[in-house]
Amino acid sequence: AQSVSQHNHHVILSEAASLELGCNYSYGGTVNLFWYVQYPGQHLQLLLKYFSGDPLVKGIKGFEAEFIKSKFSFNLRKPSVQWSDTAEYFCAVNADNTDKLIFGTGTRLQVFP
């Protein structure tokens, strides 16, 4: 069965710092990969997703992620974070030709002014 690992549980940054959140998945077949964001007290919203094609995916709010198949990774990046990026970030995968999403445990990001 597929699984998702997010090794950074809690990240603290100052505004304008660069961000990279790690995500690794375990599944040998074709996957679709997602990053969702959950702002405090809110529901999950899609940041970006990868299906196929260009492994560098650009999402909303200046976020991007790179799919590296050889490393089973889909790390999320942003060159310069803002205080408003404070949230929890979830990596997710679906496979087996279903739309069932398996989530990682999430990374809590705190950005200080």
Next chain:
Amino acid sequence: DAGVIQSPRHEVTEMGQEVTLRCKPISGHNSLFWYRQTMMRGLELLIYFNNNVPIDDSGMPEDRFSAKMPNASFSTLKIQPSEPRDSAVYFCASSAGSSGNTIYFGEGSWLTVV
């Protein structure tokens, strides 16, 4: 367009009571998911339906939990009897039903069992 609608938004109940959570998916979506979020276990998929049929209920923790989807626009998740360890945020989500489609989440039902 209306998103996924869940009710109640917050519920506090006593141990042993029955809890029913409700969900209305986005119109036209044919997949519906119930997730549970806790600090300890993160986001867990409890069950998902496709075209009103339960496809995978392997995440349902035990027999106290049950879910139904009587029609394309309504689903319930029931806990009977409830226990304090069921306290969590329960999210309903829906999608258009093909691999890779975006899943849209509701705002969650915050359940506290005392």
